[in-house]
Amino acid sequence: MPKTIAEINRKISQGKAVVVTAEEVLGIARDRGIKKTAEEIDVVTTGTFSPMCSSGAFLNTGHSKPRIKLGGGKVFLNDVPVYTGLAAVDVFLGATALPDDDPRNRFRPGEFNYGGGHVIEELVAGKDIKLKATAYGTDCYPRKKLETWINIKDINNAILFNIRNAYQNYEVATNLSDKTLYTYMGILKPALGNANYATSGQLSPLLNDPYYKTIGIGTRIFLGGGIGHVAWHGTQHDPGILRGDNGVPKRPGATLALIGDMKQMRPEWLIGTSMLGYGCTLTIGIGIPIPILSEEILQYTLVSDAEIFAPIVEFSEAHPQGSSDILGEVSYAQLKSGHIEIHGKDVPTASLSSYPKAVEIARTLKRWIEQGEFLLTEAAAPIPGVESGMTSRMLKERPLTE
Amino acid sequence: MEVSKRIVLHFPPSIAGQPIVYKLARDFDLSFDILKASVSPGEEGLMVMELSGSQQNYGKGIQYLTEVGVIIQSLSQDIVRDENRCTHCGACITICPTGAFSLEAETRKVLFDHSKCLVCGLCIKGCPPHAMKLFF
Structure with a gap:
């Protein structure tokens, strides 16, 4: 003690690394003590499986004969529009994109049965996807129309690039009004009828590395059933938020931008998702290994649901109006008990994040590392920490004047 | 033996006005709990109910419904x-x-x-x- 990542990788290559999940490590440390556990354990694996809207895929279809410039044209994949403001045959398929003829919330609540997240799931599942495109035509790219099936195994590239994933903690949503609300936090019944939450708590990657001491740019991870990397800190990254004495954020804090090759991902870990009355999104499986380089890093992974607190946010008034008022704080242990108390009322809780799937991800990553198939990476650069002063602000509107 | 099953009844327009459910209770000693009922613009009725009674009466009741032209679907796998x-x-x-x-x-x-x-x-x-x- 302390260890280095190179030393841990040597053990992984020899099939000798000791790997446990962030859930398993709790009992081990309780039995053997911090010092011994830090010496014995090399890696703690984490996992989360949640809807994450700021996700999408860059696709390069390959050039047609004759050539077409999709850039600046209109392209649809299974009727879902993709972004074409790129070179000739690169497009970006966003998880929340909807077909033009989707009725959206014209009749509330809209159903949002099929969108970008569903196309991503079907692509990864190896299904043929219908591409329809129109372009303006140039001397070098004369074609103006293209209609064809595409398949992930044939196109040049399919790169998942999610600009904000793996939120370090999240809000608990509830509703004080007398109407049902249809939100990105699920269906919220009137008059404190329920409260929904959305992280895997003690198994969640960034809650086990609260100060980003091991997770950084370049970190190799489990992403969508394949291998990906941390590309950058995510949008709205907010390391300076309120923290508990254990260092764990009590508000949504850090975020990660993640990248990976979709060709080696699995559809059971990238699931097209519909939030009634809200929209389409993608539910993503993410797992991050934490190398136990020191007792301090082990200590961080020992955080349990009872020691992680989330803010309760009201969604009929406070959230839509951009107020930062909260109704209180609750621990994940309370949330997972199925009931919390808000304003003296017993409120049933539900999760939008799958804990059993998070466990499965942490165990899968553990198995990959134990079998020597997955080596750890030294971060190329850290993600901004508390000292960076980085915050996530509300938009400052300025009137447009002539 | 008592049985209790949830079923979907479709009433074609020709019989939608008849007191069929009432007869079901009166003549076959069956009790029912209506879970959902609607009549479409074409006057076709749809009723989802939980029907309970003795096995023998339940069978007779279902037979009666079938004979008067009600289309019955089971809800058990719905x-x-x-x-x-x-x-x-x-x-x-x-x-x-x-x-x-x-x-x-x-x-x-x-x-x-x-x-x-x-x-x-x-x-x-x-x-x-x-x-x-x-x-x-």
Whole structure:
């Protein structure tokens, strides 16, 4: 003690690394003590499986004969529009994109049965996807129309690039009004009828590395059933938020931008998702290994649901109006008990994040590392920490004047 | 032996005005709990009910319904969960008005108690990965 990542990788290559999940490590440390556990354990694996809207895929279809410039044209994949403001045959398929003829919330609540997240799931599942495109035509790219099936195994590239994933903690949503609300936090019944939450708590990657001491740019991870990397800190990254004495954020804090090759991902870990009355999104499986380089890093992974607190946010008034008022704080242990108390009322809780799937991800990553198939990476650069002063602000509107 | 089953009754326009359900109770000593009833613009009636009584009377009642032209479908398989699609997130638990979903404490997997399901359909639209499906 302390260890280095190179030393841990040597053990992984020899099939000798000791790997446990962030859930398993709790009992081990309780039995053997911090010092011994830090010496014995090399890696703690984490996992989360949640809807994450700021996700999408860059696709390069390959050039047609004759050539077409999709850039600046209109392209649809299974009727879902993709972004074409790129070179000739690169497009970006966003998880929340909807077909033009989707009725959206014209009749509330809209159903949002099929969108970008569903196309991503079907692509990864190896299904043929219908591409329809129109372009303006140039001397070098004369074609103006293209209609064809595409398949992930044939196109040049399919790169998942999610600009904000793996939120370090999240809000608990509830509703004080007398109407049902249809939100990105699920269906919220009137008059404190329920409260929904959305992280895997003690198994969640960034809650086990609260100060980003091991997770950084370049970190190799489990992403969508394949291998990906941390590309950058995510949008709205907010390391300076309120923290508990254990260092764990009590508000949504850090975020990660993640990248990976979709060709080696699995559809059971990238699931097209519909939030009634809200929209389409993608539910993503993410797992991050934490190398136990020191007792301090082990200590961080020992955080349990009872020691992680989330803010309760009201969604009929406070959230839509951009107020930062909260109704209180609750621990994940309370949330997972199925009931919390808000304003003296017993409120049933539900999760939008799958804990059993998070466990499965942490165990899968553990198995990959134990079998020597997955080596750890030294971060190329850290993600901004508390000292960076980085915050996530509300938009400052300025009137447009002539 | 007592039986209690949930069934869907389709009343064609020709018989939609007759007191069929009343006769079902009076002549066959069956009790019923209407879960849903509607009449379409074409005057076709649809009723979802839980029908209870002795096995013998239940059989006679169903026979009577069939004879007068009511089309009967079983509700026992109506809402099913696609196990491949369910992620066990738990969003359904607080949506379901009858508490048909619960968490298994050990695994935190979501259990679906079909006997509590009243086929209201709230879970179908409320399930983010669309794992709940209606089957006729």
